[in-house]
Amino acid sequence: MSTWILRGESKNIQTNTISYQLDMYELFYINEMQPGDKVYYCDYTDIICICKVNTITMYNQIVITLDVIEQGEPLPLKFVRKLWGLKNLDIFKIEDIKVLALEKDEDDILHSYWKVPGSVEGLVKYDYLDIHLFLYSRVAEVWIGDTEKQLTKYQFFQAFRKEENLSIMNWEDFQKLREQSPFLQTTLPVESFFTEQKAPIERYRQFFIDLLFGDDSIDKRLDSFYKDPIRRLIGFGQKEIGELVHYLFPNFFCRFTNKEIVAVERLFKEASTLKNTYTIGSKIYHYQKLIHESYLLNKYLNIVGRKTELPIYYEINCFLQYIYDTHSESENDGKEVAFEEKEKKKYWIYTTQTGIDANSFFDEGMLTFNHGKLGNIRNYSSRKEIWNNYRQIYSAKKVPYVETSSLFQFCHEMEEGDYVFVKNDKEQIIGLGKVCSPYMFPKFPNSPSFRKIEWIRTGIWNVKGMLFSKKPLVNITANQNSLSYLLDIILEK
Incomplete structure (x- = not known):
C-alpha cells in the first residue's frame, strides 16, 4: 500500500467519510492510488486527520472517498514543510499541486510528529542548522580526525574523574593531566599549573572533587574553578576550563575553547547578543543550553549520523570547528x-x-x-x-x-x-x-x-x-x- 498527502478543505470533514473531487485532467496525480492506501488529509494550513482510501470513481470528475481512521491535534504545514526529511513538502505550496505520494521514510517521520506534535515548532525554529549539517555530512570524516587517540584521552579522564582515584592522587598523577590537553601544554611556564606544586596536594584533590561533585550548580562550580581566590589554582584559564569541562562531563558538554565559542555565536544570534554579560561558567552553561534547545544533537543524529563510538559531543565539537573554519562572517554564507x-x-x-x-x-x-x-x-x-x-x-x-x-x-x-x-x-x-x-x-x-x-x-x-x-x-x-x-x-x- 502507498501513502499520500492530500490537500482539501476542513469543512469536508463533517462525518467519518470524506468525499474529495479532482478534475479529470488531474488524473496524473493519483495514477497509482489504490483503495486501502493511507492518506494524510489537510487543508491549506494544517494536517487534520489520517484516512484510508475507500473508493476511486471516474465519470466527468474523479471522486475519492476517504474513511477517517485517526484524528488528533492539527499539525501545522508551515512547520512540517521545514522538517528535515519532509522538505519535499515545500513544493506542496504550489497551488495546483494537490496530492503527493510519500516515501516510506517520509511517512515514518510524519507519523511520528503526528503522534507527538509538540516538538515540531521548536525543531523548525532552528531549521537553518539542517543545511549546515547536510553540508558537513559530506565532509564529516575529514573533520572527525584520529579517533584512537581520542579514545585514549576519554579513557584517561574516565579514570581520572572517579572520586576514589582523586582522593588518593599524588603530584605525579596530576602532572599526567598535562599530556592530555594541548592547552595545558602551551600555558606559559610562569603561570603553569604543572611547573611546580604550589599548594598542599589535598588542595589539588579538593579542587577537582568540588568541580565534579560539588553541591552548587555547574555554572557556579565552573566560575569558582576559574576565579575563586580560595579554590582557584594558577594555570587554569578560560580555554583550559572550556576543554576540561568536556572531558570531565563528555556526555553533557561540548568543548568550549575559543573556536567552539565563536562557532556557537555564529550559529545562534542569542549567544552573540548576550556574550558580553556572561561569566565563563554561565557562558558555558547557557551556550550548552542553546545547543540543547536548538535540537542540534537530534538534528545531527538524523542528518549526519554517528561516525564514531566516542561520546556524541566529541562529534558535535568537530561540527563546531567546521563551522568556525568554513563560515567566517565575511563569506556571505557560501553564496555568490x-x-x-x-x-x-x-x-x-x-x-x-x-x-x-x-x-x-x-x-x-x-x-x-x-x-x-x-x-x-x-x-x-x-x-x-x-x-x-x-x-x-x-x-x-x-x-x-x-x-x-x-x-x-x-x-x-x-x-x-x-x-x-x-x-x-x-x-x-x-x-x-x-x-x-x-x-x-x-x-x-x-x-x-x-x-x-x-x-x-x-x-x-x-x-x-x-x-x-x-x-x-x-x-x-x-x-x-x-x-x-x-x-x-x-x-x-
Whole structure:
C-alpha cells in the first residue's frame, strides 16, 4: 500500500467519510492510488486527520472517498514543510499541486510528529542548522580526525574523574593531566599549573572533587574553578576550563575553547547578543543550553549520523570547528554575490527528458520544449486557450494539461535573468544556469521551442527525497526551503 498527502478543505470533514473531487485532467496525480492506501488529509494550513482510501470513481470528475481512521491535534504545514526529511513538502505550496505520494521514510517521520506534535515548532525554529549539517555530512570524516587517540584521552579522564582515584592522587598523577590537553601544554611556564606544586596536594584533590561533585550548580562550580581566590589554582584559564569541562562531563558538554565559542555565536544570534554579560561558567552553561534547545544533537543524529563510538559531543565539537573554519562572517554564507538579489529573479526546476546525453545538452546551451502542432506559444494568451486549441488540432479527448501548462510558463512566465536548476530523471540536479534569451520559436520544422542558457555550475548533486514534481517545469521562487537547499549544495565553496 502507498501513502499520500492530500490537500482539501476542513469543512469536508463533517462525518467519518470524506468525499474529495479532482478534475479529470488531474488524473496524473493519483495514477497509482489504490483503495486501502493511507492518506494524510489537510487543508491549506494544517494536517487534520489520517484516512484510508475507500473508493476511486471516474465519470466527468474523479471522486475519492476517504474513511477517517485517526484524528488528533492539527499539525501545522508551515512547520512540517521545514522538517528535515519532509522538505519535499515545500513544493506542496504550489497551488495546483494537490496530492503527493510519500516515501516510506517520509511517512515514518510524519507519523511520528503526528503522534507527538509538540516538538515540531521548536525543531523548525532552528531549521537553518539542517543545511549546515547536510553540508558537513559530506565532509564529516575529514573533520572527525584520529579517533584512537581520542579514545585514549576519554579513557584517561574516565579514570581520572572517579572520586576514589582523586582522593588518593599524588603530584605525579596530576602532572599526567598535562599530556592530555594541548592547552595545558602551551600555558606559559610562569603561570603553569604543572611547573611546580604550589599548594598542599589535598588542595589539588579538593579542587577537582568540588568541580565534579560539588553541591552548587555547574555554572557556579565552573566560575569558582576559574576565579575563586580560595579554590582557584594558577594555570587554569578560560580555554583550559572550556576543554576540561568536556572531558570531565563528555556526555553533557561540548568543548568550549575559543573556536567552539565563536562557532556557537555564529550559529545562534542569542549567544552573540548576550556574550558580553556572561561569566565563563554561565557562558558555558547557557551556550550548552542553546545547543540543547536548538535540537542540534537530534538534528545531527538524523542528518549526519554517528561516525564514531566516542561520546556524541566529541562529534558535535568537530561540527563546531567546521563551522568556525568554513563560515567566517565575511563569506556571505557560501553564496555568490550574484545571488544576493535572488528575490528579484525567479527560480525554476527544469526536468530533462529520459536518457538525454548531459554533455551534448550542456554544449548546446539551450532549454527546449516540444510544442508539437501548437506552433508559436506567443500566440496563446492563457493556458485554457492552449488546451482548447490542442483538442481541436489533435481531435483529442484527453489533453496533456501538465506539459501544455509548462509550455505556457516556458513562453510567458520565464524571463531573461531567471535561474534554472536542471534535474534529470534520476532525481539528480545536473546544472544551474541563467536564462539569457527570450522565448524563441524555431525556424525549422519539428524543432522545439527554446531559450538560451548560460551555465553557472554543472555536475551531479543527489536530491532524491528532497524535491518532487511530475511537472517538467516548476517555479520554486516562493519555496524558500527548496531554494536555499539547492543554492547551498550547488554554490558551496
